[in-house]
Amino acid sequence: SVDVSLNNRQLDRFVFTFGHCVEAVRGWVRQRILAALPEKKYVGVLVALVIGDQRAVDQNDWLIFNRTGVGHLISISGLHITMIAGLFAAIMSALWRRSFFIGNTLPLRLPAQKAAVLAGAAAALLYVLLAGFGLPAQRTLYMLLMVALAIWTGRIASVSHILCIALMVVLLRDPWAVLSPGFWLSFGAVGTILYASVGRTKQLIDASALVPNTPARVWLDPIKNGAYTQYVVTIGLVPMTILLFGQISLISPLANAIAIPLIGLLVTPMALMGSMLPAPLSGWVLTLAHILVDWLATVLTWLSSFPLAVWQAPLPPAWTFAIAMAATLWLLAPRGWPLRWLALIGWLPLLLHSATRPAEGEMTVTAFDVGQGMALLIETSGHRLLYDTGPYYSPESDAGSRIIVPYLKARGITAIDTMVISHSDSDHSGGAMSVIKAIEVDRVYSSLSPDHRIVAVSPGHTRCQDGQSWNWDGVQFDMLFPAKHNYENNERKDRKSGKANTMSCTLKITNGDLSILLPGDIEKAQERQLIQDKGAIATDSVMTPNAPGRLKSTVLLVPHHGSGTSSTSAFLQEVNPSVAIFQMGYRNRFRHPQAQVLERYQQLGIRNVRNDQSGAILLHFGSTLDVTEYRQQHKRYWYGR
Structure with missing residues (x-):
């Protein structure tokens, strides 16, 4: 017989294509983070936050994240992408408006608003490519691109239309996306927020607007809005979470109140900066981010240890899910809708559904x-x-x-x-x-x-x-x-x-x-x-x-x-x-x-x-x-x- 391995030869180590270049950059960033934090317990979490690669996150840690309802944060979420896009848009807007300091009149050639959304959309695209183009990232990117397109063309775009266009693009690109829980949770969460907030979170005549802002109001209003958004998402996704996972985290509102600002405002920006800065600055920044994740994991572990941290129920039949969804829409209806609290009764078949057993003698x-x-x-x-x-x-x-x-x-x-x-x-x-x-x-x-x-x-x-x-x-x-x-x-x-x-x-x-x-x-x-x-x-x-x-x-x-x-x-x-x-x-x-x-x-x-x-x-x-x-x-x- 002939040893065919003698004729084997390596053609090339790297085939130059756009997709391969993106993956090479992602691999380079991953290796930088792993090299900067050798043997650290939560380095996999930082890798997930920067490039969306969750393979290095320990299964025991996932159990805690899921029991406390913060699993959606341990990846590149829509919140992170929007934050990065908004940051780059704000920086571009500020620089564009001040271009006269360098002897240019850029706002006269291109409005600062258009330059800002262009920078934000470009930053979002690069970040989504770095994230591996997951479903939540795709949804956020398409929505941001639609906003940028509307501003550039001078169109008035409804946020519901933007969400529907993003949904259409995702499905045209990958019809199999409907089999992913992330598809339903991502679009469901945004749809729930829009249903419960757009056009009816503020009064037509707000008496408080006539009073000058105070330091207390500057801090209190964002906290109130954030708490309301978290309430809407928690309530709105209960039926879908039970349908997909057979459980809901009762401790999730408290855990997210701690994790969202910590991950979104501190850990994620620090992880991104640390992955790009030269050594030894990168190691210092990543170490500090890891300390914050370690502290957060300690708090989440304590919260997940509560006996009632998670409510478990069998996957519901179609009729109980339909009733629960109708009850949820009723509960989140506008103020003035009659007897909204009675909608909780519609959840009872969903939450009290018990495991089936064979009949006696079977x-x-x-x-x-x-x-x-x-x-x-x-x-x-x-x-x-x-x-x-x-x-x-x-x-x-x-x-x-x-x-x-x-x-x-x-x-x-x-x-x-x-x-x-x-x-x-x-x-x-x-x-x-x-x-x-x-x-x-x-x-x-x-x-x-x-x-x-x-x-x-x-x-x-x-x-x-x-x-x-x-x-x-x-x-x-x-x-x-x-x-x-x-x-x-x-x-x-x-x-x-x-x-x-x-x-x-x-x-x-x-x-x-x-x-x-x-x-x-x-x-x-x-x-x-x-x-x-x-x-x-x-x-x-x-x-x-x-x-x-x-x-x-x-x-x-x-x-x-x-x-x-x-x-x-x-x-x-x-x-x-x-x-x-x-x-x-x-x-x-x-x-x-x-x-x-x-x-x-x-x-x-x-x-x-x-x-x-x-x-x-x-x-x-x-x-x-x-x-x-x-x-x-x-x-x-x-x-x-």
């Missing part, structure tokens, strides 16, 4: 689409069990934090009665720490070693073992594997030669005539042991009196994701399922399911349902078994056939 099983891993949520009328927690992706991401916890919170689920970690492989236990940290878990069953880090933080940890059983709301739970002697044999083996798969907790759940078997990643030897100990075709000499037929199940979670090491013909004939669930990632590197294994299921007439094709899978165990596939219920053209 059970649901949700097989999450976690990629190459395993995670299922089992729900009865009064209890919930999580079987495995999906894979570990990176130090900042796992299936627990990215999929399971958001799903539970979207459903309004704040507690789980039992969590079963079948074994230690990262595609089964990778999200456990995130789930335990975010959701209240009463008890954990696992086959993990006593010194495992998950065991150390697990509340009420119990080693899973054959013979354990319990009943929830008429639904029977039976642990079938591993047995006591399996643990003893595993302890005698060399740890390097042992496989975690062979110790997978195997759980059978029975609801009336229907049942599901969850075998984890057991392999052929463990399947043979289960057949011998629990199977109906076992010989009398090795079969316990109550064992026959205990493996037979309506649904089988395919062992080891459809690997060739599992799913023997004898095991499938013993279980005899009508439905098999394959949990694995799309085009996974292990090539699960193996072709011969898939053919084995098909030859036995077992219906195959796969997460890589169906997305999340919901099984409803009632009088009959109902199987619902997410991608069938929520069809999108990019799913293909």
Whole structure:
């Protein structure tokens, strides 16, 4: 064979295009900030404020920012862009009007107002390019450009028309923007402010205007206007925030009252100056900005620790959201609108909407689409069990934090009665720490070693073992594997030669005539042991009196994701399922399911349902078994056939 790598050569390190130049500048600014503040905890926040790159912000910090409702400030927001544009416009206006000091009469050639808006629009464009052209930045830029265009053409522009034009431009440029929460929050916030303020925040005849300004009024009026704007945004975005995130921050008004002036007036300008100034001035300015962020984070951490800092609710159905939006418009209506306070009643269905549960005598099983891993949520009328927690992706991401916890919170689920970690492989236990940290878990069953880090933080940890059983709301739970002697044999083996798969907790759940078997990643030897100990075709000499037929199940979670090491013909004939669930990632590197294994299921007439094709899978165990596939219920053209 020919080594083609010998012919490889680097054509060029940098391809000169406008977009590449912008990204190169952003990268240069990012490296300057990181170099000036090595090993500083909140350097990622300063990077986000300057260039909109939020990758370096720690996930724990995001949790605090979101709980206190200041997450919108930890990026380049519309407020920051408008502030920078206004600053440059004011500087240009002042210099243009004073051009006679240098012997020029520039205002006679071009009005100072037009020069100022041109400078402000140019500054906004450069800042938005530096920010990475995010949705809130785009919206602000287009609105500022429309204002500049109106002034240059001598047109009188309505602010509502400007917002609508910005909306049109954003959608024409990227129709997919409607799938982003930032799109709805950005335009929703501005639209709410306009609805509640434009044309009716001042009286037609203001008696106070006849009285000369006092120092108290100079400071009090902006504070009153800012407080009213914050009130309008907080109230106006409650329904949308619940719809998008399933929670609202009750401490947000106080947190924003502290964070907005600190971030907007001090930290952001200092971070921008520090990123451009020469050393050592840049380091001094950035260090001071970091001290302010550190102080703010301390205050926000204290505020977020309050038990009632956040109100959580399930994602609402359409009718409750519509009623809440109508109530919000009523509440923010002009003064004189009758009985505005009664609008709060319209929020009650939204805020008091509770998590759904199966009916008495029924059970649901949700097989999450976690990629190459395993995670299922089992729900009865009064209890919930999580079987495995999906894979570990990176130090900042796992299936627990990215999929399971958001799903539970979207459903309004704040507690789980039992969590079963079948074994230690990262595609089964990778999200456990995130789930335990975010959701209240009463008890954990696992086959993990006593010194495992998950065991150390697990509340009420119990080693899973054959013979354990319990009943929830008429639904029977039976642990079938591993047995006591399996643990003893595993302890005698060399740890390097042992496989975690062979110790997978195997759980059978029975609801009336229907049942599901969850075998984890057991392999052929463990399947043979289960057949011998629990199977109906076992010989009398090795079969316990109550064992026959205990493996037979309506649904089988395919062992080891459809690997060739599992799913023997004898095991499938013993279980005899009508439905098999394959949990694995799309085009996974292990090539699960193996072709011969898939053919084995098909030859036995077992219906195959796969997460890589169906997305999340919901099984409803009632009088009959109902199987619902997410991608069938929520069809999108990019799913293909």
